[in-house]
Amino acid sequence: MxxxxxxxxxxxxxxxxxxxxxxxxxxxxxxxxxxxxxxxxxxxxxxxxxxxxxxxxxxxxxxxxxxxxxxxxxxxxxxxxxxxxxxxxxxxxxxxxxxxxxxxxxxxxxxxxxxxxxxxxxxxxxxxxATGKLKHYLEIASLWQILKKNAEDSSSVSVTFLYRKKMKLLAKYDTSLLKNEYGGLARFKRVLAELSSESHIDAKPHILQNCLVSFLYNTKEVDRFNNLLTYFDKFTSKFDDAYHAYVVGFSFDDLRKEYEEKYREYMVKINDLLSSTLTKALMIPGALYLTATRTQSINAGKNIEQGLELAIVNFGIAVAAITIFTVYAFVLDSEKKSLVAIEDEFSSLMSRLEDKSPTAAETISTYRDNIKSRITLVKEVFTTLTFLNIAMGITSILWTAARFLPEGYLS
Incomplete structure (x- = not known):
């Protein structure tokens, strides 16, 4: 049961x-x-x-x-x-x-x-x-457990903080406080949860204890917890202010390293994309070379059979050239979409970093301009390669077609 x-x-x-x-x-x-x-x-x-x-x-x-x-x-x-x-x-x-x-x-x-x-x-x-006084009683117990978790020493009836100055709180309060609402407790827990992240874990007890010392140190030991409950909303506001002051000044070097690392990471992505596309662009001269050197005029055949054989070879080379043109067109289209995705992702990331640290806005703006400049260059390269690919396709088709014309037709 x-x-x-x-x-x-x-x-x-x-x-x-x-x-x-x-x-x-x-x-x-x-x-x-x-x-x-x-x-x-x-x-x-x-x-x-x-x-x-x-x-x-x-x-x-x-x-x-x-x-x-x-x-x-x-x-x-x-x-x-x-x-x-x-x-x-x-x-x-x-x-x-x-x-x-x-x-x-x-x-x-x-x-x-x-x-x-x-x-x-x-x-x-x-x-x-739970509602009413029962809810408030459970909230007080929850607050005590939070203090106990962040204290250097504790017992069933007391918690002791040693950071900066030794301060002890006793588990005593006036039961008339059970009538009070503790709406600030949710905000207090939320801030503590944010401070529980790996990057802030060491600062959490220090911020909390600093606030407790400044808020309660001059109060008699037996009255400290009672006063904390009496003026809890005021305490949570003070704690919230201390947290935000800490966040604003938090580890600017770490933040700077983060956006510098992201900048290098995206620059490498763009360079790799450009390098890969240029390497694949070797298909263009390859297709032209294939067309120019491997096709022959059908008039070069000594008889009909040789002429037919040359026509078949020329047709095969034309198909190969068209295939290369089509494949590279798809490659360029895919690389363009990848470039747009990288640009959007980088802009979104830099905006978040800028919001996180307004003081870094100027540096982030410089990085954003550098990335945009690089992306513009890559887009121009893509445009040029697209033009060359089209020119290659047209040239290959015309060159192969010319091989099928009768001797002296173009003279």
Missing amino acids: SDRTAAQQLKDLIEKLAPSWNTKGDLAICGELTPELHRLLEKANEIKLLEKVQIQGELIARTFGSLNEKMYGKKTVICTLNTKANTVCPIYCSVESVAEDKPVLPPETFLVFEDCHKCAIRDASDDSN
Whole structure:
């Protein structure tokens, strides 16, 4: 059985027993013993919920086993419930009493029973549905865990920070603070999450401790956590400002290295693209050489058979030249698209780096201009190669066609 299910069954049982809190702070039942009450008390006894059983008018406490059918309708029983050591979960009269008992370490599961009409279950797996004082109590506990995680030393009731100046916080606060909203906690957690990245991990505790020292150092040790909660929104604003001040000045050298490295990387990509395209451009003179040296006039044949053979060879060479022209046209088109992609990617990256560090805008602008200049050059080369490829294709076709003309046709 899950903790949630067991707690729900305990809640249902208590609501049926209809106990109330007495002046001593005990949760007690007082009523005439009936078969139904006897059955409910038996269930309570199974989970060690019964702490003390008495018969009204008797001074000595009884065991549950001493209750029997002969007492039905004749005896009034007074039962004190075991709110802390039963086998299911602790029971409290209010969220304030939970905070007094466990100020920063909530039990995984507990019941808040004010009366039969106000009984709530807290289960750690369902904290997102908590509201009101219970939600605020859980937020305070969450804040304490954050402080504990970033402290140099901690115990169940204190955390100690040693950076700059030794400062200790005790897990004590006024339960009236459970009425307060802690809207700044989400922002506080978000900033800490950003500082948890590998590049900021060492700075995170220092920024947090600096803010805590400046905010709480002159406050009495016993009041520090209480004051932090009282003015938490003000503290989170101060922490947020400190974080942004750190980010603005964060490792400009690292950022400079990043955009210089990216600049070199994209320059290499562009140069590789140009080099690859120029290497493949050797197909153009190759095709012209093939056409010029391997085609012969069909008139050179001594007879019809040789003339037909020369015509077939010429046709094959023409097909090869056209194939080279087509393949290189596709290569150029592909390289042009790759160049456009590189240009867009580089522009987007430099814009992000510029936003990250406005002070580097001038240098980034220079790099952007250099890349654009290089890309413009490559585009001009591509245009020239496209023209040469077309010229090669036309020349090869015309040259081959001329080989099929009768002797003396062009004279």
